[in-house]
Amino acid sequence: MNIETSLERAGYETIRGWLEQRCAIHYPEHKRDLLHQRLSRVQRAFQLPALSQLAAEVTDANNHEIQMAVIHAASTNHTYFFRETDVLEHFRNNVLPILKNRREIRLWSAACSTGDEVYTLAILIAETLGMEALSRTQILGTDISGPVIERAEAGIFPARHLEQTPDHIRSRYLRPVGIEQFQVTPEIRAACTFRRMNLKSYPYPFRKPFQAVFCRNVLYYFAMKDQIDVIEAIADVTEPNGILFTSVTETMRDMSPRWTYVTSGINRRTGAGG
Numbered sequence: 001m002n003i004e005t006s007l008e009r010a011g012y013e014t015i016r017g018w019l020e021q022r023c024a025i026h027y028p029e030h031k032r033d034l035l036h037q038r039l040s041r042v043q044r045a046f047q048l049p050a051l052s053q054l055a056a057e058v059t060d061a062n063n064h065e066i067q068m069a070v071i072h073a074a075s076t077n078h079t080y081f082f083r084e085t086d087v088l089e090h091f092r093n094n095v096l097p098i099l100k101n102r103r104e105i106r107l108w109s110a111a112c113s114t115g116d117e118v119y120t121l122a123i124l125i126a127e128t129l130g131m132e133a134l135s136r137t138q139i140l141g142t143d144i145s146g147p148v149i150e151r152a153e154a155g156i157f158p159a160r161h162l163e164q165t166p167d168h169i170r171s172r173y174l175r176p177v178g179i180e181q182f183q184v185t186p187e188i189r190a191a192c193t194f195r196r197m198n199l200k201s202y203p204y205p206f207r208k209p210f211q212a213v214f215c216r217n218v219l220y221y222f223a224m225k226d227q228i229d230v231i232e233a234i235a236d237v238t239e240p241n242g243i244l245f246t247s248v249t250e251t252m253r254d255m256s257p258r259w260t261y262v263t264s265g266i267n268r269r270t271g272a273g274g
């Protein structure tokens with residue numbers, strides 16, 4: 001028997017709508033059980049007996065701590081070093097040679113979770129252009145979730161995040177710091193900065209444009225309208241001819257005239273003034 005009361009259903013819908021409006025995270029009907037489970041964890045942590053009360057804390061009471069907990073619980077943070085190597089190969093073979101002689105290398109990993117992608121990019125630069133290039137490199141990692149940004153800043157990862165990392169790379173750029181735990185070396189960490197930031201809060205507050213932006217494995221959690229708004233806002237902070245990398249499963253073909261589709265997961269910012 002379905003014992004969900006109309007009050008609980010309304011609570012669920014309130015939080016679902018709030019999540020989409022506040023941070024673009026869209027839960028379609030077929031993911032209802034997943035969001036329910038995730039919200040139950042927050043309810044238990046804050047000892048709230050009903051979903052309707054959680055909804056009231058999130059919306060009416062504007063309880064920042066609970067809001068952050070709901071956002072963290074609702075997001076999927078799965079990530080690892082050297083994810084989707086086809087896209088990374090394109091970055092190494094086609095973008096890095098162009099950036100080689102630039103005075104500053106500026107990259108943004110939007111929705112970086114625990115920072116694995118950020119550190120992967122710094123390692124690729126060290127390997128391809130040499131350690132010297134890291135001193136003129138700034139890689140910014142941002143995510144809406146505070147706990148993942150704290151973990152990214154610490155730069156300590158369990159071995160399972162490194163399963164796709166070649167052994168020689170692991171021994172060169174990561175140091176054991178505990179049982180099955182590894183920390184990124186200080187030289188790599190020095191090129192990387194992390195901030196909490198909501199992709200839905202545009203225009204984005206960057207003074208200088210990026211040469212490449214990685215926004216991977218997040219757009220498919222957003223409704224189409226938000227996907228378009230986000231990639232347009234990213235275009236505003238990307239150099240003409242700069243590259244936006246998405247996951248190979250997130251196609252941007254025909255989504256915005258500001259981006260020219262190159263191939264799966266790779267899009268070029270349409271020329272000057274575009």
Ligand SMILES: C[S@@+](CC[C@H](N)C(=O)[O-])C[C@H]1O[C@@H](n2cnc3c(N)ncnc32)[C@H](O)[C@@H]1O
Pocket residue numbers: 023024025075076077078079080083110111112113114117142143144145148197198199200215216217218
């Ligand atoms: C699956 S992880 C992707 C990590 C990494 N980019 C990768 O491809 O491995 C998705 C991340 O998007 C973040 N996220 C979800 N909505 C967001 C938003 N509105 N603004 C910023 N980050 C968001 C989540 O917190 C989560 O850490």
